[in-house]
Amino acid sequence: MATLKEVAKLAKVDSSVVSRVVNNDPALNIKPETRKRILDAVEELKYRPNMSARNLKKGQSKMLGMIIPDFSNPVYSLIIHGAEDQAAQEGFNLLVYSLKQKGLEKSYSPLLDGQIEGLLIANSEIDNKEILELKKTKKPFMLVNRTVAGVDNYVVANDLLGAKLATKHLIKQGHHRIAHISGPLFTATGLSRFQGYREGLQEDNIDYIPVYVQESKYTVENGYESMEILLDLPDPPTAVFASNIMICLGAMKAIQDRGLTIPKDMSIIGVHDVFFTSTLQPPLTTVKMPLYEMGREAVKKLIAIIQGKEGETGQGVTIDGASLIVRSSTSPPPSK
């Protein structure tokens, strides 16, 4: 690897000049002919700046961390994708940690170490307390797809709108007995989607039946169990709105395992449109959330914070763009 000094020698100038040329220092006065000599030398030696040296000198690392619960969750794949794109565009590297076996403590230690300059937290399993603790350190971080009371640096989607879209779609199909398998009701996503469901019902004057709401973790297994409870009800629903694609997957299976047909016997709609939703049997009607955009926006804001462009944290951002994708898992209820 060629160094600045070697380039300087070849171009017969001081290495400081090379540095300024390479970095396009606007305050530099230089003859065009000298600049050309330098650029030629850079080219010839295939000079590339040593990042460790630069980072050391500038006290930066150009690395961002991101915590997700699990690599194989397709919801997070999309967020990561957006985050990575934006990071690359701004010259940052993204280090993704799956929380599966590490614990936040260990995951954010690189932040405290200064190994990374900021952290994206896209994980609802992390305790609020830990996050408030993190806030005290004044290190830049950003919540993605979740919130914590007292923390303003978050990026979320318009979950309320998305849920309302789903609920109203079912109502429009003629359903009155609409169940909701919610996410954990201590999370922002779970709560907002629940609220959207409630508002959707309300606006169309559909009775809210508490027993039709089952709280569930965002897993296939929990979705399955919750759906079983709903199916065991004396007066079961004719449609169900699942708060998340994992839950939805489990719920579908529970319905089908009972020998019921979707959508003939039961309509189902879920939040998050991922790569296999159209391939399911039947193809799933979903609400598509702007996950990719969320990832991008979160990184954008995080970098702004790091660079001090946003005060200490900036304001919470809600990304619009929830949209209904109608496929074949919803239909009018069976006529009595």
Add this chain to the structure above:
Amino acid sequence: MATLKEVAKLAKVDSSVVSRVVNNDPALNIKPETRKRILDAVEELKYRPNMSARNLKKGQSKMLGMIIPDFSNPVYSLIIHGAEDQAAQEGFNLLVYSLKQKGLEKSYSPLLDGQIEGLLIANSEIDNKEILELKKTKKPFMLVNRTVAGVDNYVVANDLLGAKLATKHLIKQGHHRIAHISGPLFTATGLSRFQGYREGLQEDNIDYIPVYVQESKYTVENGYESMEILLDLPDPPTAVFASNIMICLGAMKAIQDRGLTIPKDMSIIGVHDVFFTSTLQPPLTTVKMPLYEMGREAVKKLIAIIQGKEGETGQGVTIDGASLIVRSSTSPPPSK
């Protein structure tokens, strides 16, 4: 952030001693009491080494790159997961690049820059030529789940065995007309699985019918199309072995879109057991490949190469551990 110098001052020693203590230099002679003083100072100031400085000094970066085709492909999620675990364990960071919008050229430039010390290539879409080009640079890299003629540093699974397992399972169920939707036959995985299929048939004296083999890209769409061709055959198969989970997803859909029932009318089995296979309708019989282990092993070998423990590249590794997971998408053929 506290520096070595500050710790040294507090402990009233030279910073070089602190460095050696922190790094457990075995050649260091030091009084226990001095060591304690240093350790206490480290603790008090919460000293953490500055990685940029260390990396600069040691001429390393402790970063690995990994190229995948797409973040939402669950097959790669598992490989990434294994790779990340192993990297973390050995003190390396893993930078994952999705090739979607970047092109290898751009992706491996950090390797050439010295920004990363080694590269994992888990992407069959990259041209062999580019890889041979990369080989010439003598920079450490490792192929994961693919091979290139003339390149010995690869880690693959036992695809042949996996395919044979799948094929024999179908034969054992009583099938004779067994189709195979293969992956691209210029890739190692595609070819090995095809070979496993052939050997499986051969060992049980089942005729090989060329038209029963459809070559397909590893996508849902291509799987769908290939299955349609098979279904349009004058004498269609009673079972199909899909070379990959994406293909399998597409094929299932094609079968069901024709109003056929799995497995009554058509049995199907696919390679790769991912999180949603058990949730599909019907739950899918699969061959589980050791993807996580592949990721781990690849990183392990890559680091060995980087650290010069393996000659220049080491030898190709095949990871065993393919296993059949029987669910409900396979059954004996319809009796005539």
Add this chain to the structure above:
DNA sequence: TATCAAAAGACAAACGTTTGTCTATAATGA
């Protein structure tokens, strides 16, 4: 022609480590 300002670069210190060498003190043996 002397003066001054601007232009073009050189100089040097600093970022925080690591590590080879050197020195001073303490312990050992004869």
Add this chain to the structure above:
DNA sequence: TCATTATAGACAAACGTTTGTCTTTTGATA
């Protein structure tokens, strides 16, 4: 007691940049 050898730690250079300042050269003006 003196020489010798461990022991304990100090010293200093180096890794490759960046950036504030200083010097020299050039050109313009009076």
